Amino acid sequence: MSTNNEARNLNESKSSEGNQPSIDFEIFQEKSHFWGRLTIWSVIILTLMVPLYLSFVLGFHPGWAVIISGFLAYASIIMFVWVVEPISYYPILGVSGTYLAFLTGNIGNMCLPCASMAQSVVGAEPGTKKGEITSTLAIATASLVNITILIFTILGGSYLISLLPESVIESFRFVLPAIFGGAIAQFAIKKPSWGVVGIAFGLFVNLGPVPRPLQTFLCILGTIVVCMLLDKLKKDNKAE
Amino acid sequence: MEQVMQVANSFPIWVFASLIVFVVIFQAIIFIRLATKTSATVGMTSKEVKVAIRTGAISSLGPSLAIIFVAISLITLIGDPVTLIRIGIIGSAAIETVGASIGSQAAGADLGSSNYTAQAFTAAVWVMCLGGMGWLLFTAIFTKSLGKIQGKAVAKSKNVSILNSIAFAAMIGAFSYLGGSEMVKGYIETIVLIIGFICMPIILNLSNKYKLNWLKEWSLGLVILVGVVVGYILS
Numbered sequence: 001m002s003t004n005n006e007a008r009n010l011n012e013s014k015s016s017e018g019n020q021p022s023i024d025f026e027i028f029q030e031k032s033h034f035w036g037r038l039t040i041w042s043v044i045i046l047t048l049m050v051p052l053y054l055s056f057v058l059g060f061h062p063g064w065a066v067i068i069s070g071f072l073a074y075a076s077i078i079m080f081v082w083v084v085e086p087i088s089y090y091p092i093l094g095v096s097g098t099y100l101a102f103l104t105g106n107i108g109n110m111c112l113p114c115a116s117m118a119q120s121v122v123g124a125e126p127g128t129k130k131g132e133i134t135s136t137l138a139i140a141t142a143s144l145v146n147i148t149i150l151i152f153t154i155l156g157g158s159y160l161i162s163l164l165p166e167s168v169i170e171s172f173r174f175v176l177p178a179i180f181g182g183a184i185a186q187f188a189i190k191k192p193s194w195g196v197v198g199i200a201f202g203l204f205v206n207l208g209p210v211p212r213p214l215q216t217f218l219c220i221l222g223t224i225v226v227c228m229l230l231d232k233l234k235k236d237n238k239a240e
Numbered sequence: 241m242e243q244v245m246q247v248a249n250s251f252p253i254w255v256f257a258s259l260i261v262f263v264v265i266f267q268a269i270i271f272i273r274l275a276t277k278t279s280a281t282v283g284m285t286s287k288e289v290k291v292a293i294r295t296g297a298i299s300s301l302g303p304s305l306a307i308i309f310v311a312i313s314l315i316t317l318i319g320d321p322v323t324l325i326r327i328g329i330i331g332s333a334a335i336e337t338v339g340a341s342i343g344s345q346a347a348g349a350d351l352g353s354s355n356y357t358a359q360a361f362t363a364a365v366w367v368m369c370l371g372g373m374g375w376l377l378f379t380a381i382f383t384k385s386l387g388k389i390q391g392k393a394v395a396k397s398k399n400v401s402i403l404n405s406i407a408f409a410a411m412i413g414a415f416s417y418l419g420g421s422e423m424v425k426g427y428i429e430t431i432v433l434i435i436g437f438i439c440m441p442i443i444l445n446l447s448n449k450y451k452l453n454w455l456k457e458w459s460l461g462l463v464i465l466v467g468v469v470v471g472y473i474l475s
Contacts, residue, residue, distance in 0.1 A: 028278040028370045033384055038378040039267040043329060046260045047369045047376075050325065053252060054362040060247070062347045062363040070346030070367040072338050075374070080373030082466065089414065091407040095387045096271055102379040103267055105330035108418045112305035118295040120444075121309055121456045122288045127407030131284040136275040137289060138296030142267040145300040146307065147264050147328055149421070152356060153319050154307045171472035175306035177429045180419035180466020182460060189441050194412050195289055200415030206424045216417055223413030231405060235452025 027127050029095050032124040036099025043103060066224035084217040094132035097139055108175055113183050120186065194227045201226075244361045248319025256322035262330055293458045302464035314340070318364065326368055330375045338367055360418030428474045432467045439463045 023031070055061035086098060087105065092112065093101050101111040115135035116126065124130040187196025201222045205215040247253075249381045272293070302345045303381070314323045318340055324396035349355045390403070392400065423430045440463050447455035 008461035015400075017379055022280040023274075023277060024281045027344065028274055029387065029467060030332060033387070035267065035270045035274070036383065039263050039270075040376050042263050043260055044373055044376050044380065046263065047254060047325065047329070047373065050256050050322070051251065051362060051366040051472050052306075053256070054247070054358075054365055057252075058247065058358070060358040060362040062359040064360075064418050066346045066363050067305075067317065067343075067366045067370075070343040070363055071370045073346065074367050074371045075344045076246035078371060078374065082378050085245075085375065086378050087386065088410065089360065090383075090390070090457060091412070092384045092408050094379060098383050098386070100267065100271055102375050103328055104264055104328075106283035106303065106307055108414060110300055110307070111379075112411070112414060114299040116295045117460050118292040121295045122284070124284075125404055125405040126411060131407075133275045133282050134288070134292045135280055136271055137279075137292040138299070140271040140275070140408045141293045142300035142304075143268040145297050146304040147261060148299075149304045149308055150324060150328055151261065154315070154324050155431050156259050167472070167475075169475060172306050173467050174429065174432045174471030175302055175464050176466045177419070177422040177425075177431075178464045179303065179460065180415055180422055180438040180457060181433035181438075181467070182440035182463035184412070184416040184419050185437040185440040186444070187415070188437075189444070191408070191412075197412035198409075199373035199419070200416075201413060202420030203423070204420075205417060215421075216414070217268035219417035219420075220410050221414065223415065224409040224461035225410070227401075228405065228470055 025133075028133075032099060036096065040099060040103055081216065084214075088217055088220040090125055093135065093139075094127075096136040097132065100136065100139045100143060104139075104146060106146065109179060110142055110146060111139045113179055114138045116183065116186065173191040191227075194223070195228055197226045197230070198223045244318055244356055247358050248322055248361060253319070253321040257328075260325050264328055274407070291457070298457050299460040306464075311324055318368075321363060322368075326372070330372055338374075339368040339371045340364040350356045401416050426469055431472045431474065435470050436463045436467050439466050 088101060088102065089107060089112070090098055093107075093115070097111070101107045104111070108231065115138050118138035119126055119131050122130075122134045124134045126135070167235050184195060184199065187198075198219075201219045204210075205219045205222075211217055268457070276289055279286070284292075294325040314326070314337060317333055317337075318326070332432065343365075343366060344360045345354060345362035346367070347357075349357060349360040423433055440459060443455060443459045443462055446452065
């Protein structure tokens, strides 16, 4: 099975791309690990340099006690999210998507919608190789667009935005609900029953007595489990 | 407060910010090149590669603009380059504001208040940077193990279809959670979400019916536009 696949991959890579050398999916993942780790470690070191510079070069060190107490308070809010988000989003993002999305940020509001939109336009299923390549292209492009817009804004746009009337700026908070409504619909058309399950969990974790840090994880896990059970029930019914 | 802004906008901080931005851009370019090279072996045409890139670009315009509008509020509190760093990498504007105020409060000052000193600013930067590092460390260390677990599961073809279903359900779960967190904010958010929910299938149906692929690429942008306009009228 796997040798067949390899042979086909080789044939395809020879025939389709002509002079541009192509690589197969396993090498792609290996290279993704290398470049993904290299870039993320570089950013870890660079972001640490900023507070170190402020503290020890400029001499504004607030004291370790202050830093640690602040960090612990902050960590108690977001600690779970550090672990839960990469695990929960991994099946959707894949290896390369994880490295990209967790460096550039804005996963739920930008990376995921862009990835799923590109997959639906190209006609690739999430979780497949083609799906991962498609989402990688979309997320990487989104990351570039995002950082470009950010640079321009910071270099001069903050002035332009101050010219806009307050009410227009205010209404930008409706971007998120619009995105999420659209994205839920995009999936719910394909599997309406799963859509209902998802929305039920979404409302439950937000309205019910679920601690904030566990909400994302519980909602994603709960939706997966119930949808799998639904699928199994359906198959069992057919089998009988 | 003025001393803080002088420090926050000083040249060395800009240098760090530029380096970090450079790494983000570099990473995106590397991955586009890698994915383009791999595309043929997973059965993607070069036209599909272009479509994926274009869709990513168009769909990210709306979210990026929205992110920036929120980020503006941070500039007055932590300065230009630190805002660039914190918004350019993992962490949303909302959570970074939380981190910055906790850090500053630990040093005994509210963000932007009259006793907001360079020390308080430094504490805020420490807390934001250490806080954002959690995601980066976990991703850098554990993505490979996550990949191995998935790799083992993919070895059986029956598992592949299960994994696809899991990815699909996870996507529904993620968006439902995020959507739910918007709905609890107020009734206008709820209406806008429902509008988006209704608009998206209509646009997708139209593009399927009349074979308008470009309309599909613009669908998220259009949904955002309609949602914001409706929200603007209602509020």
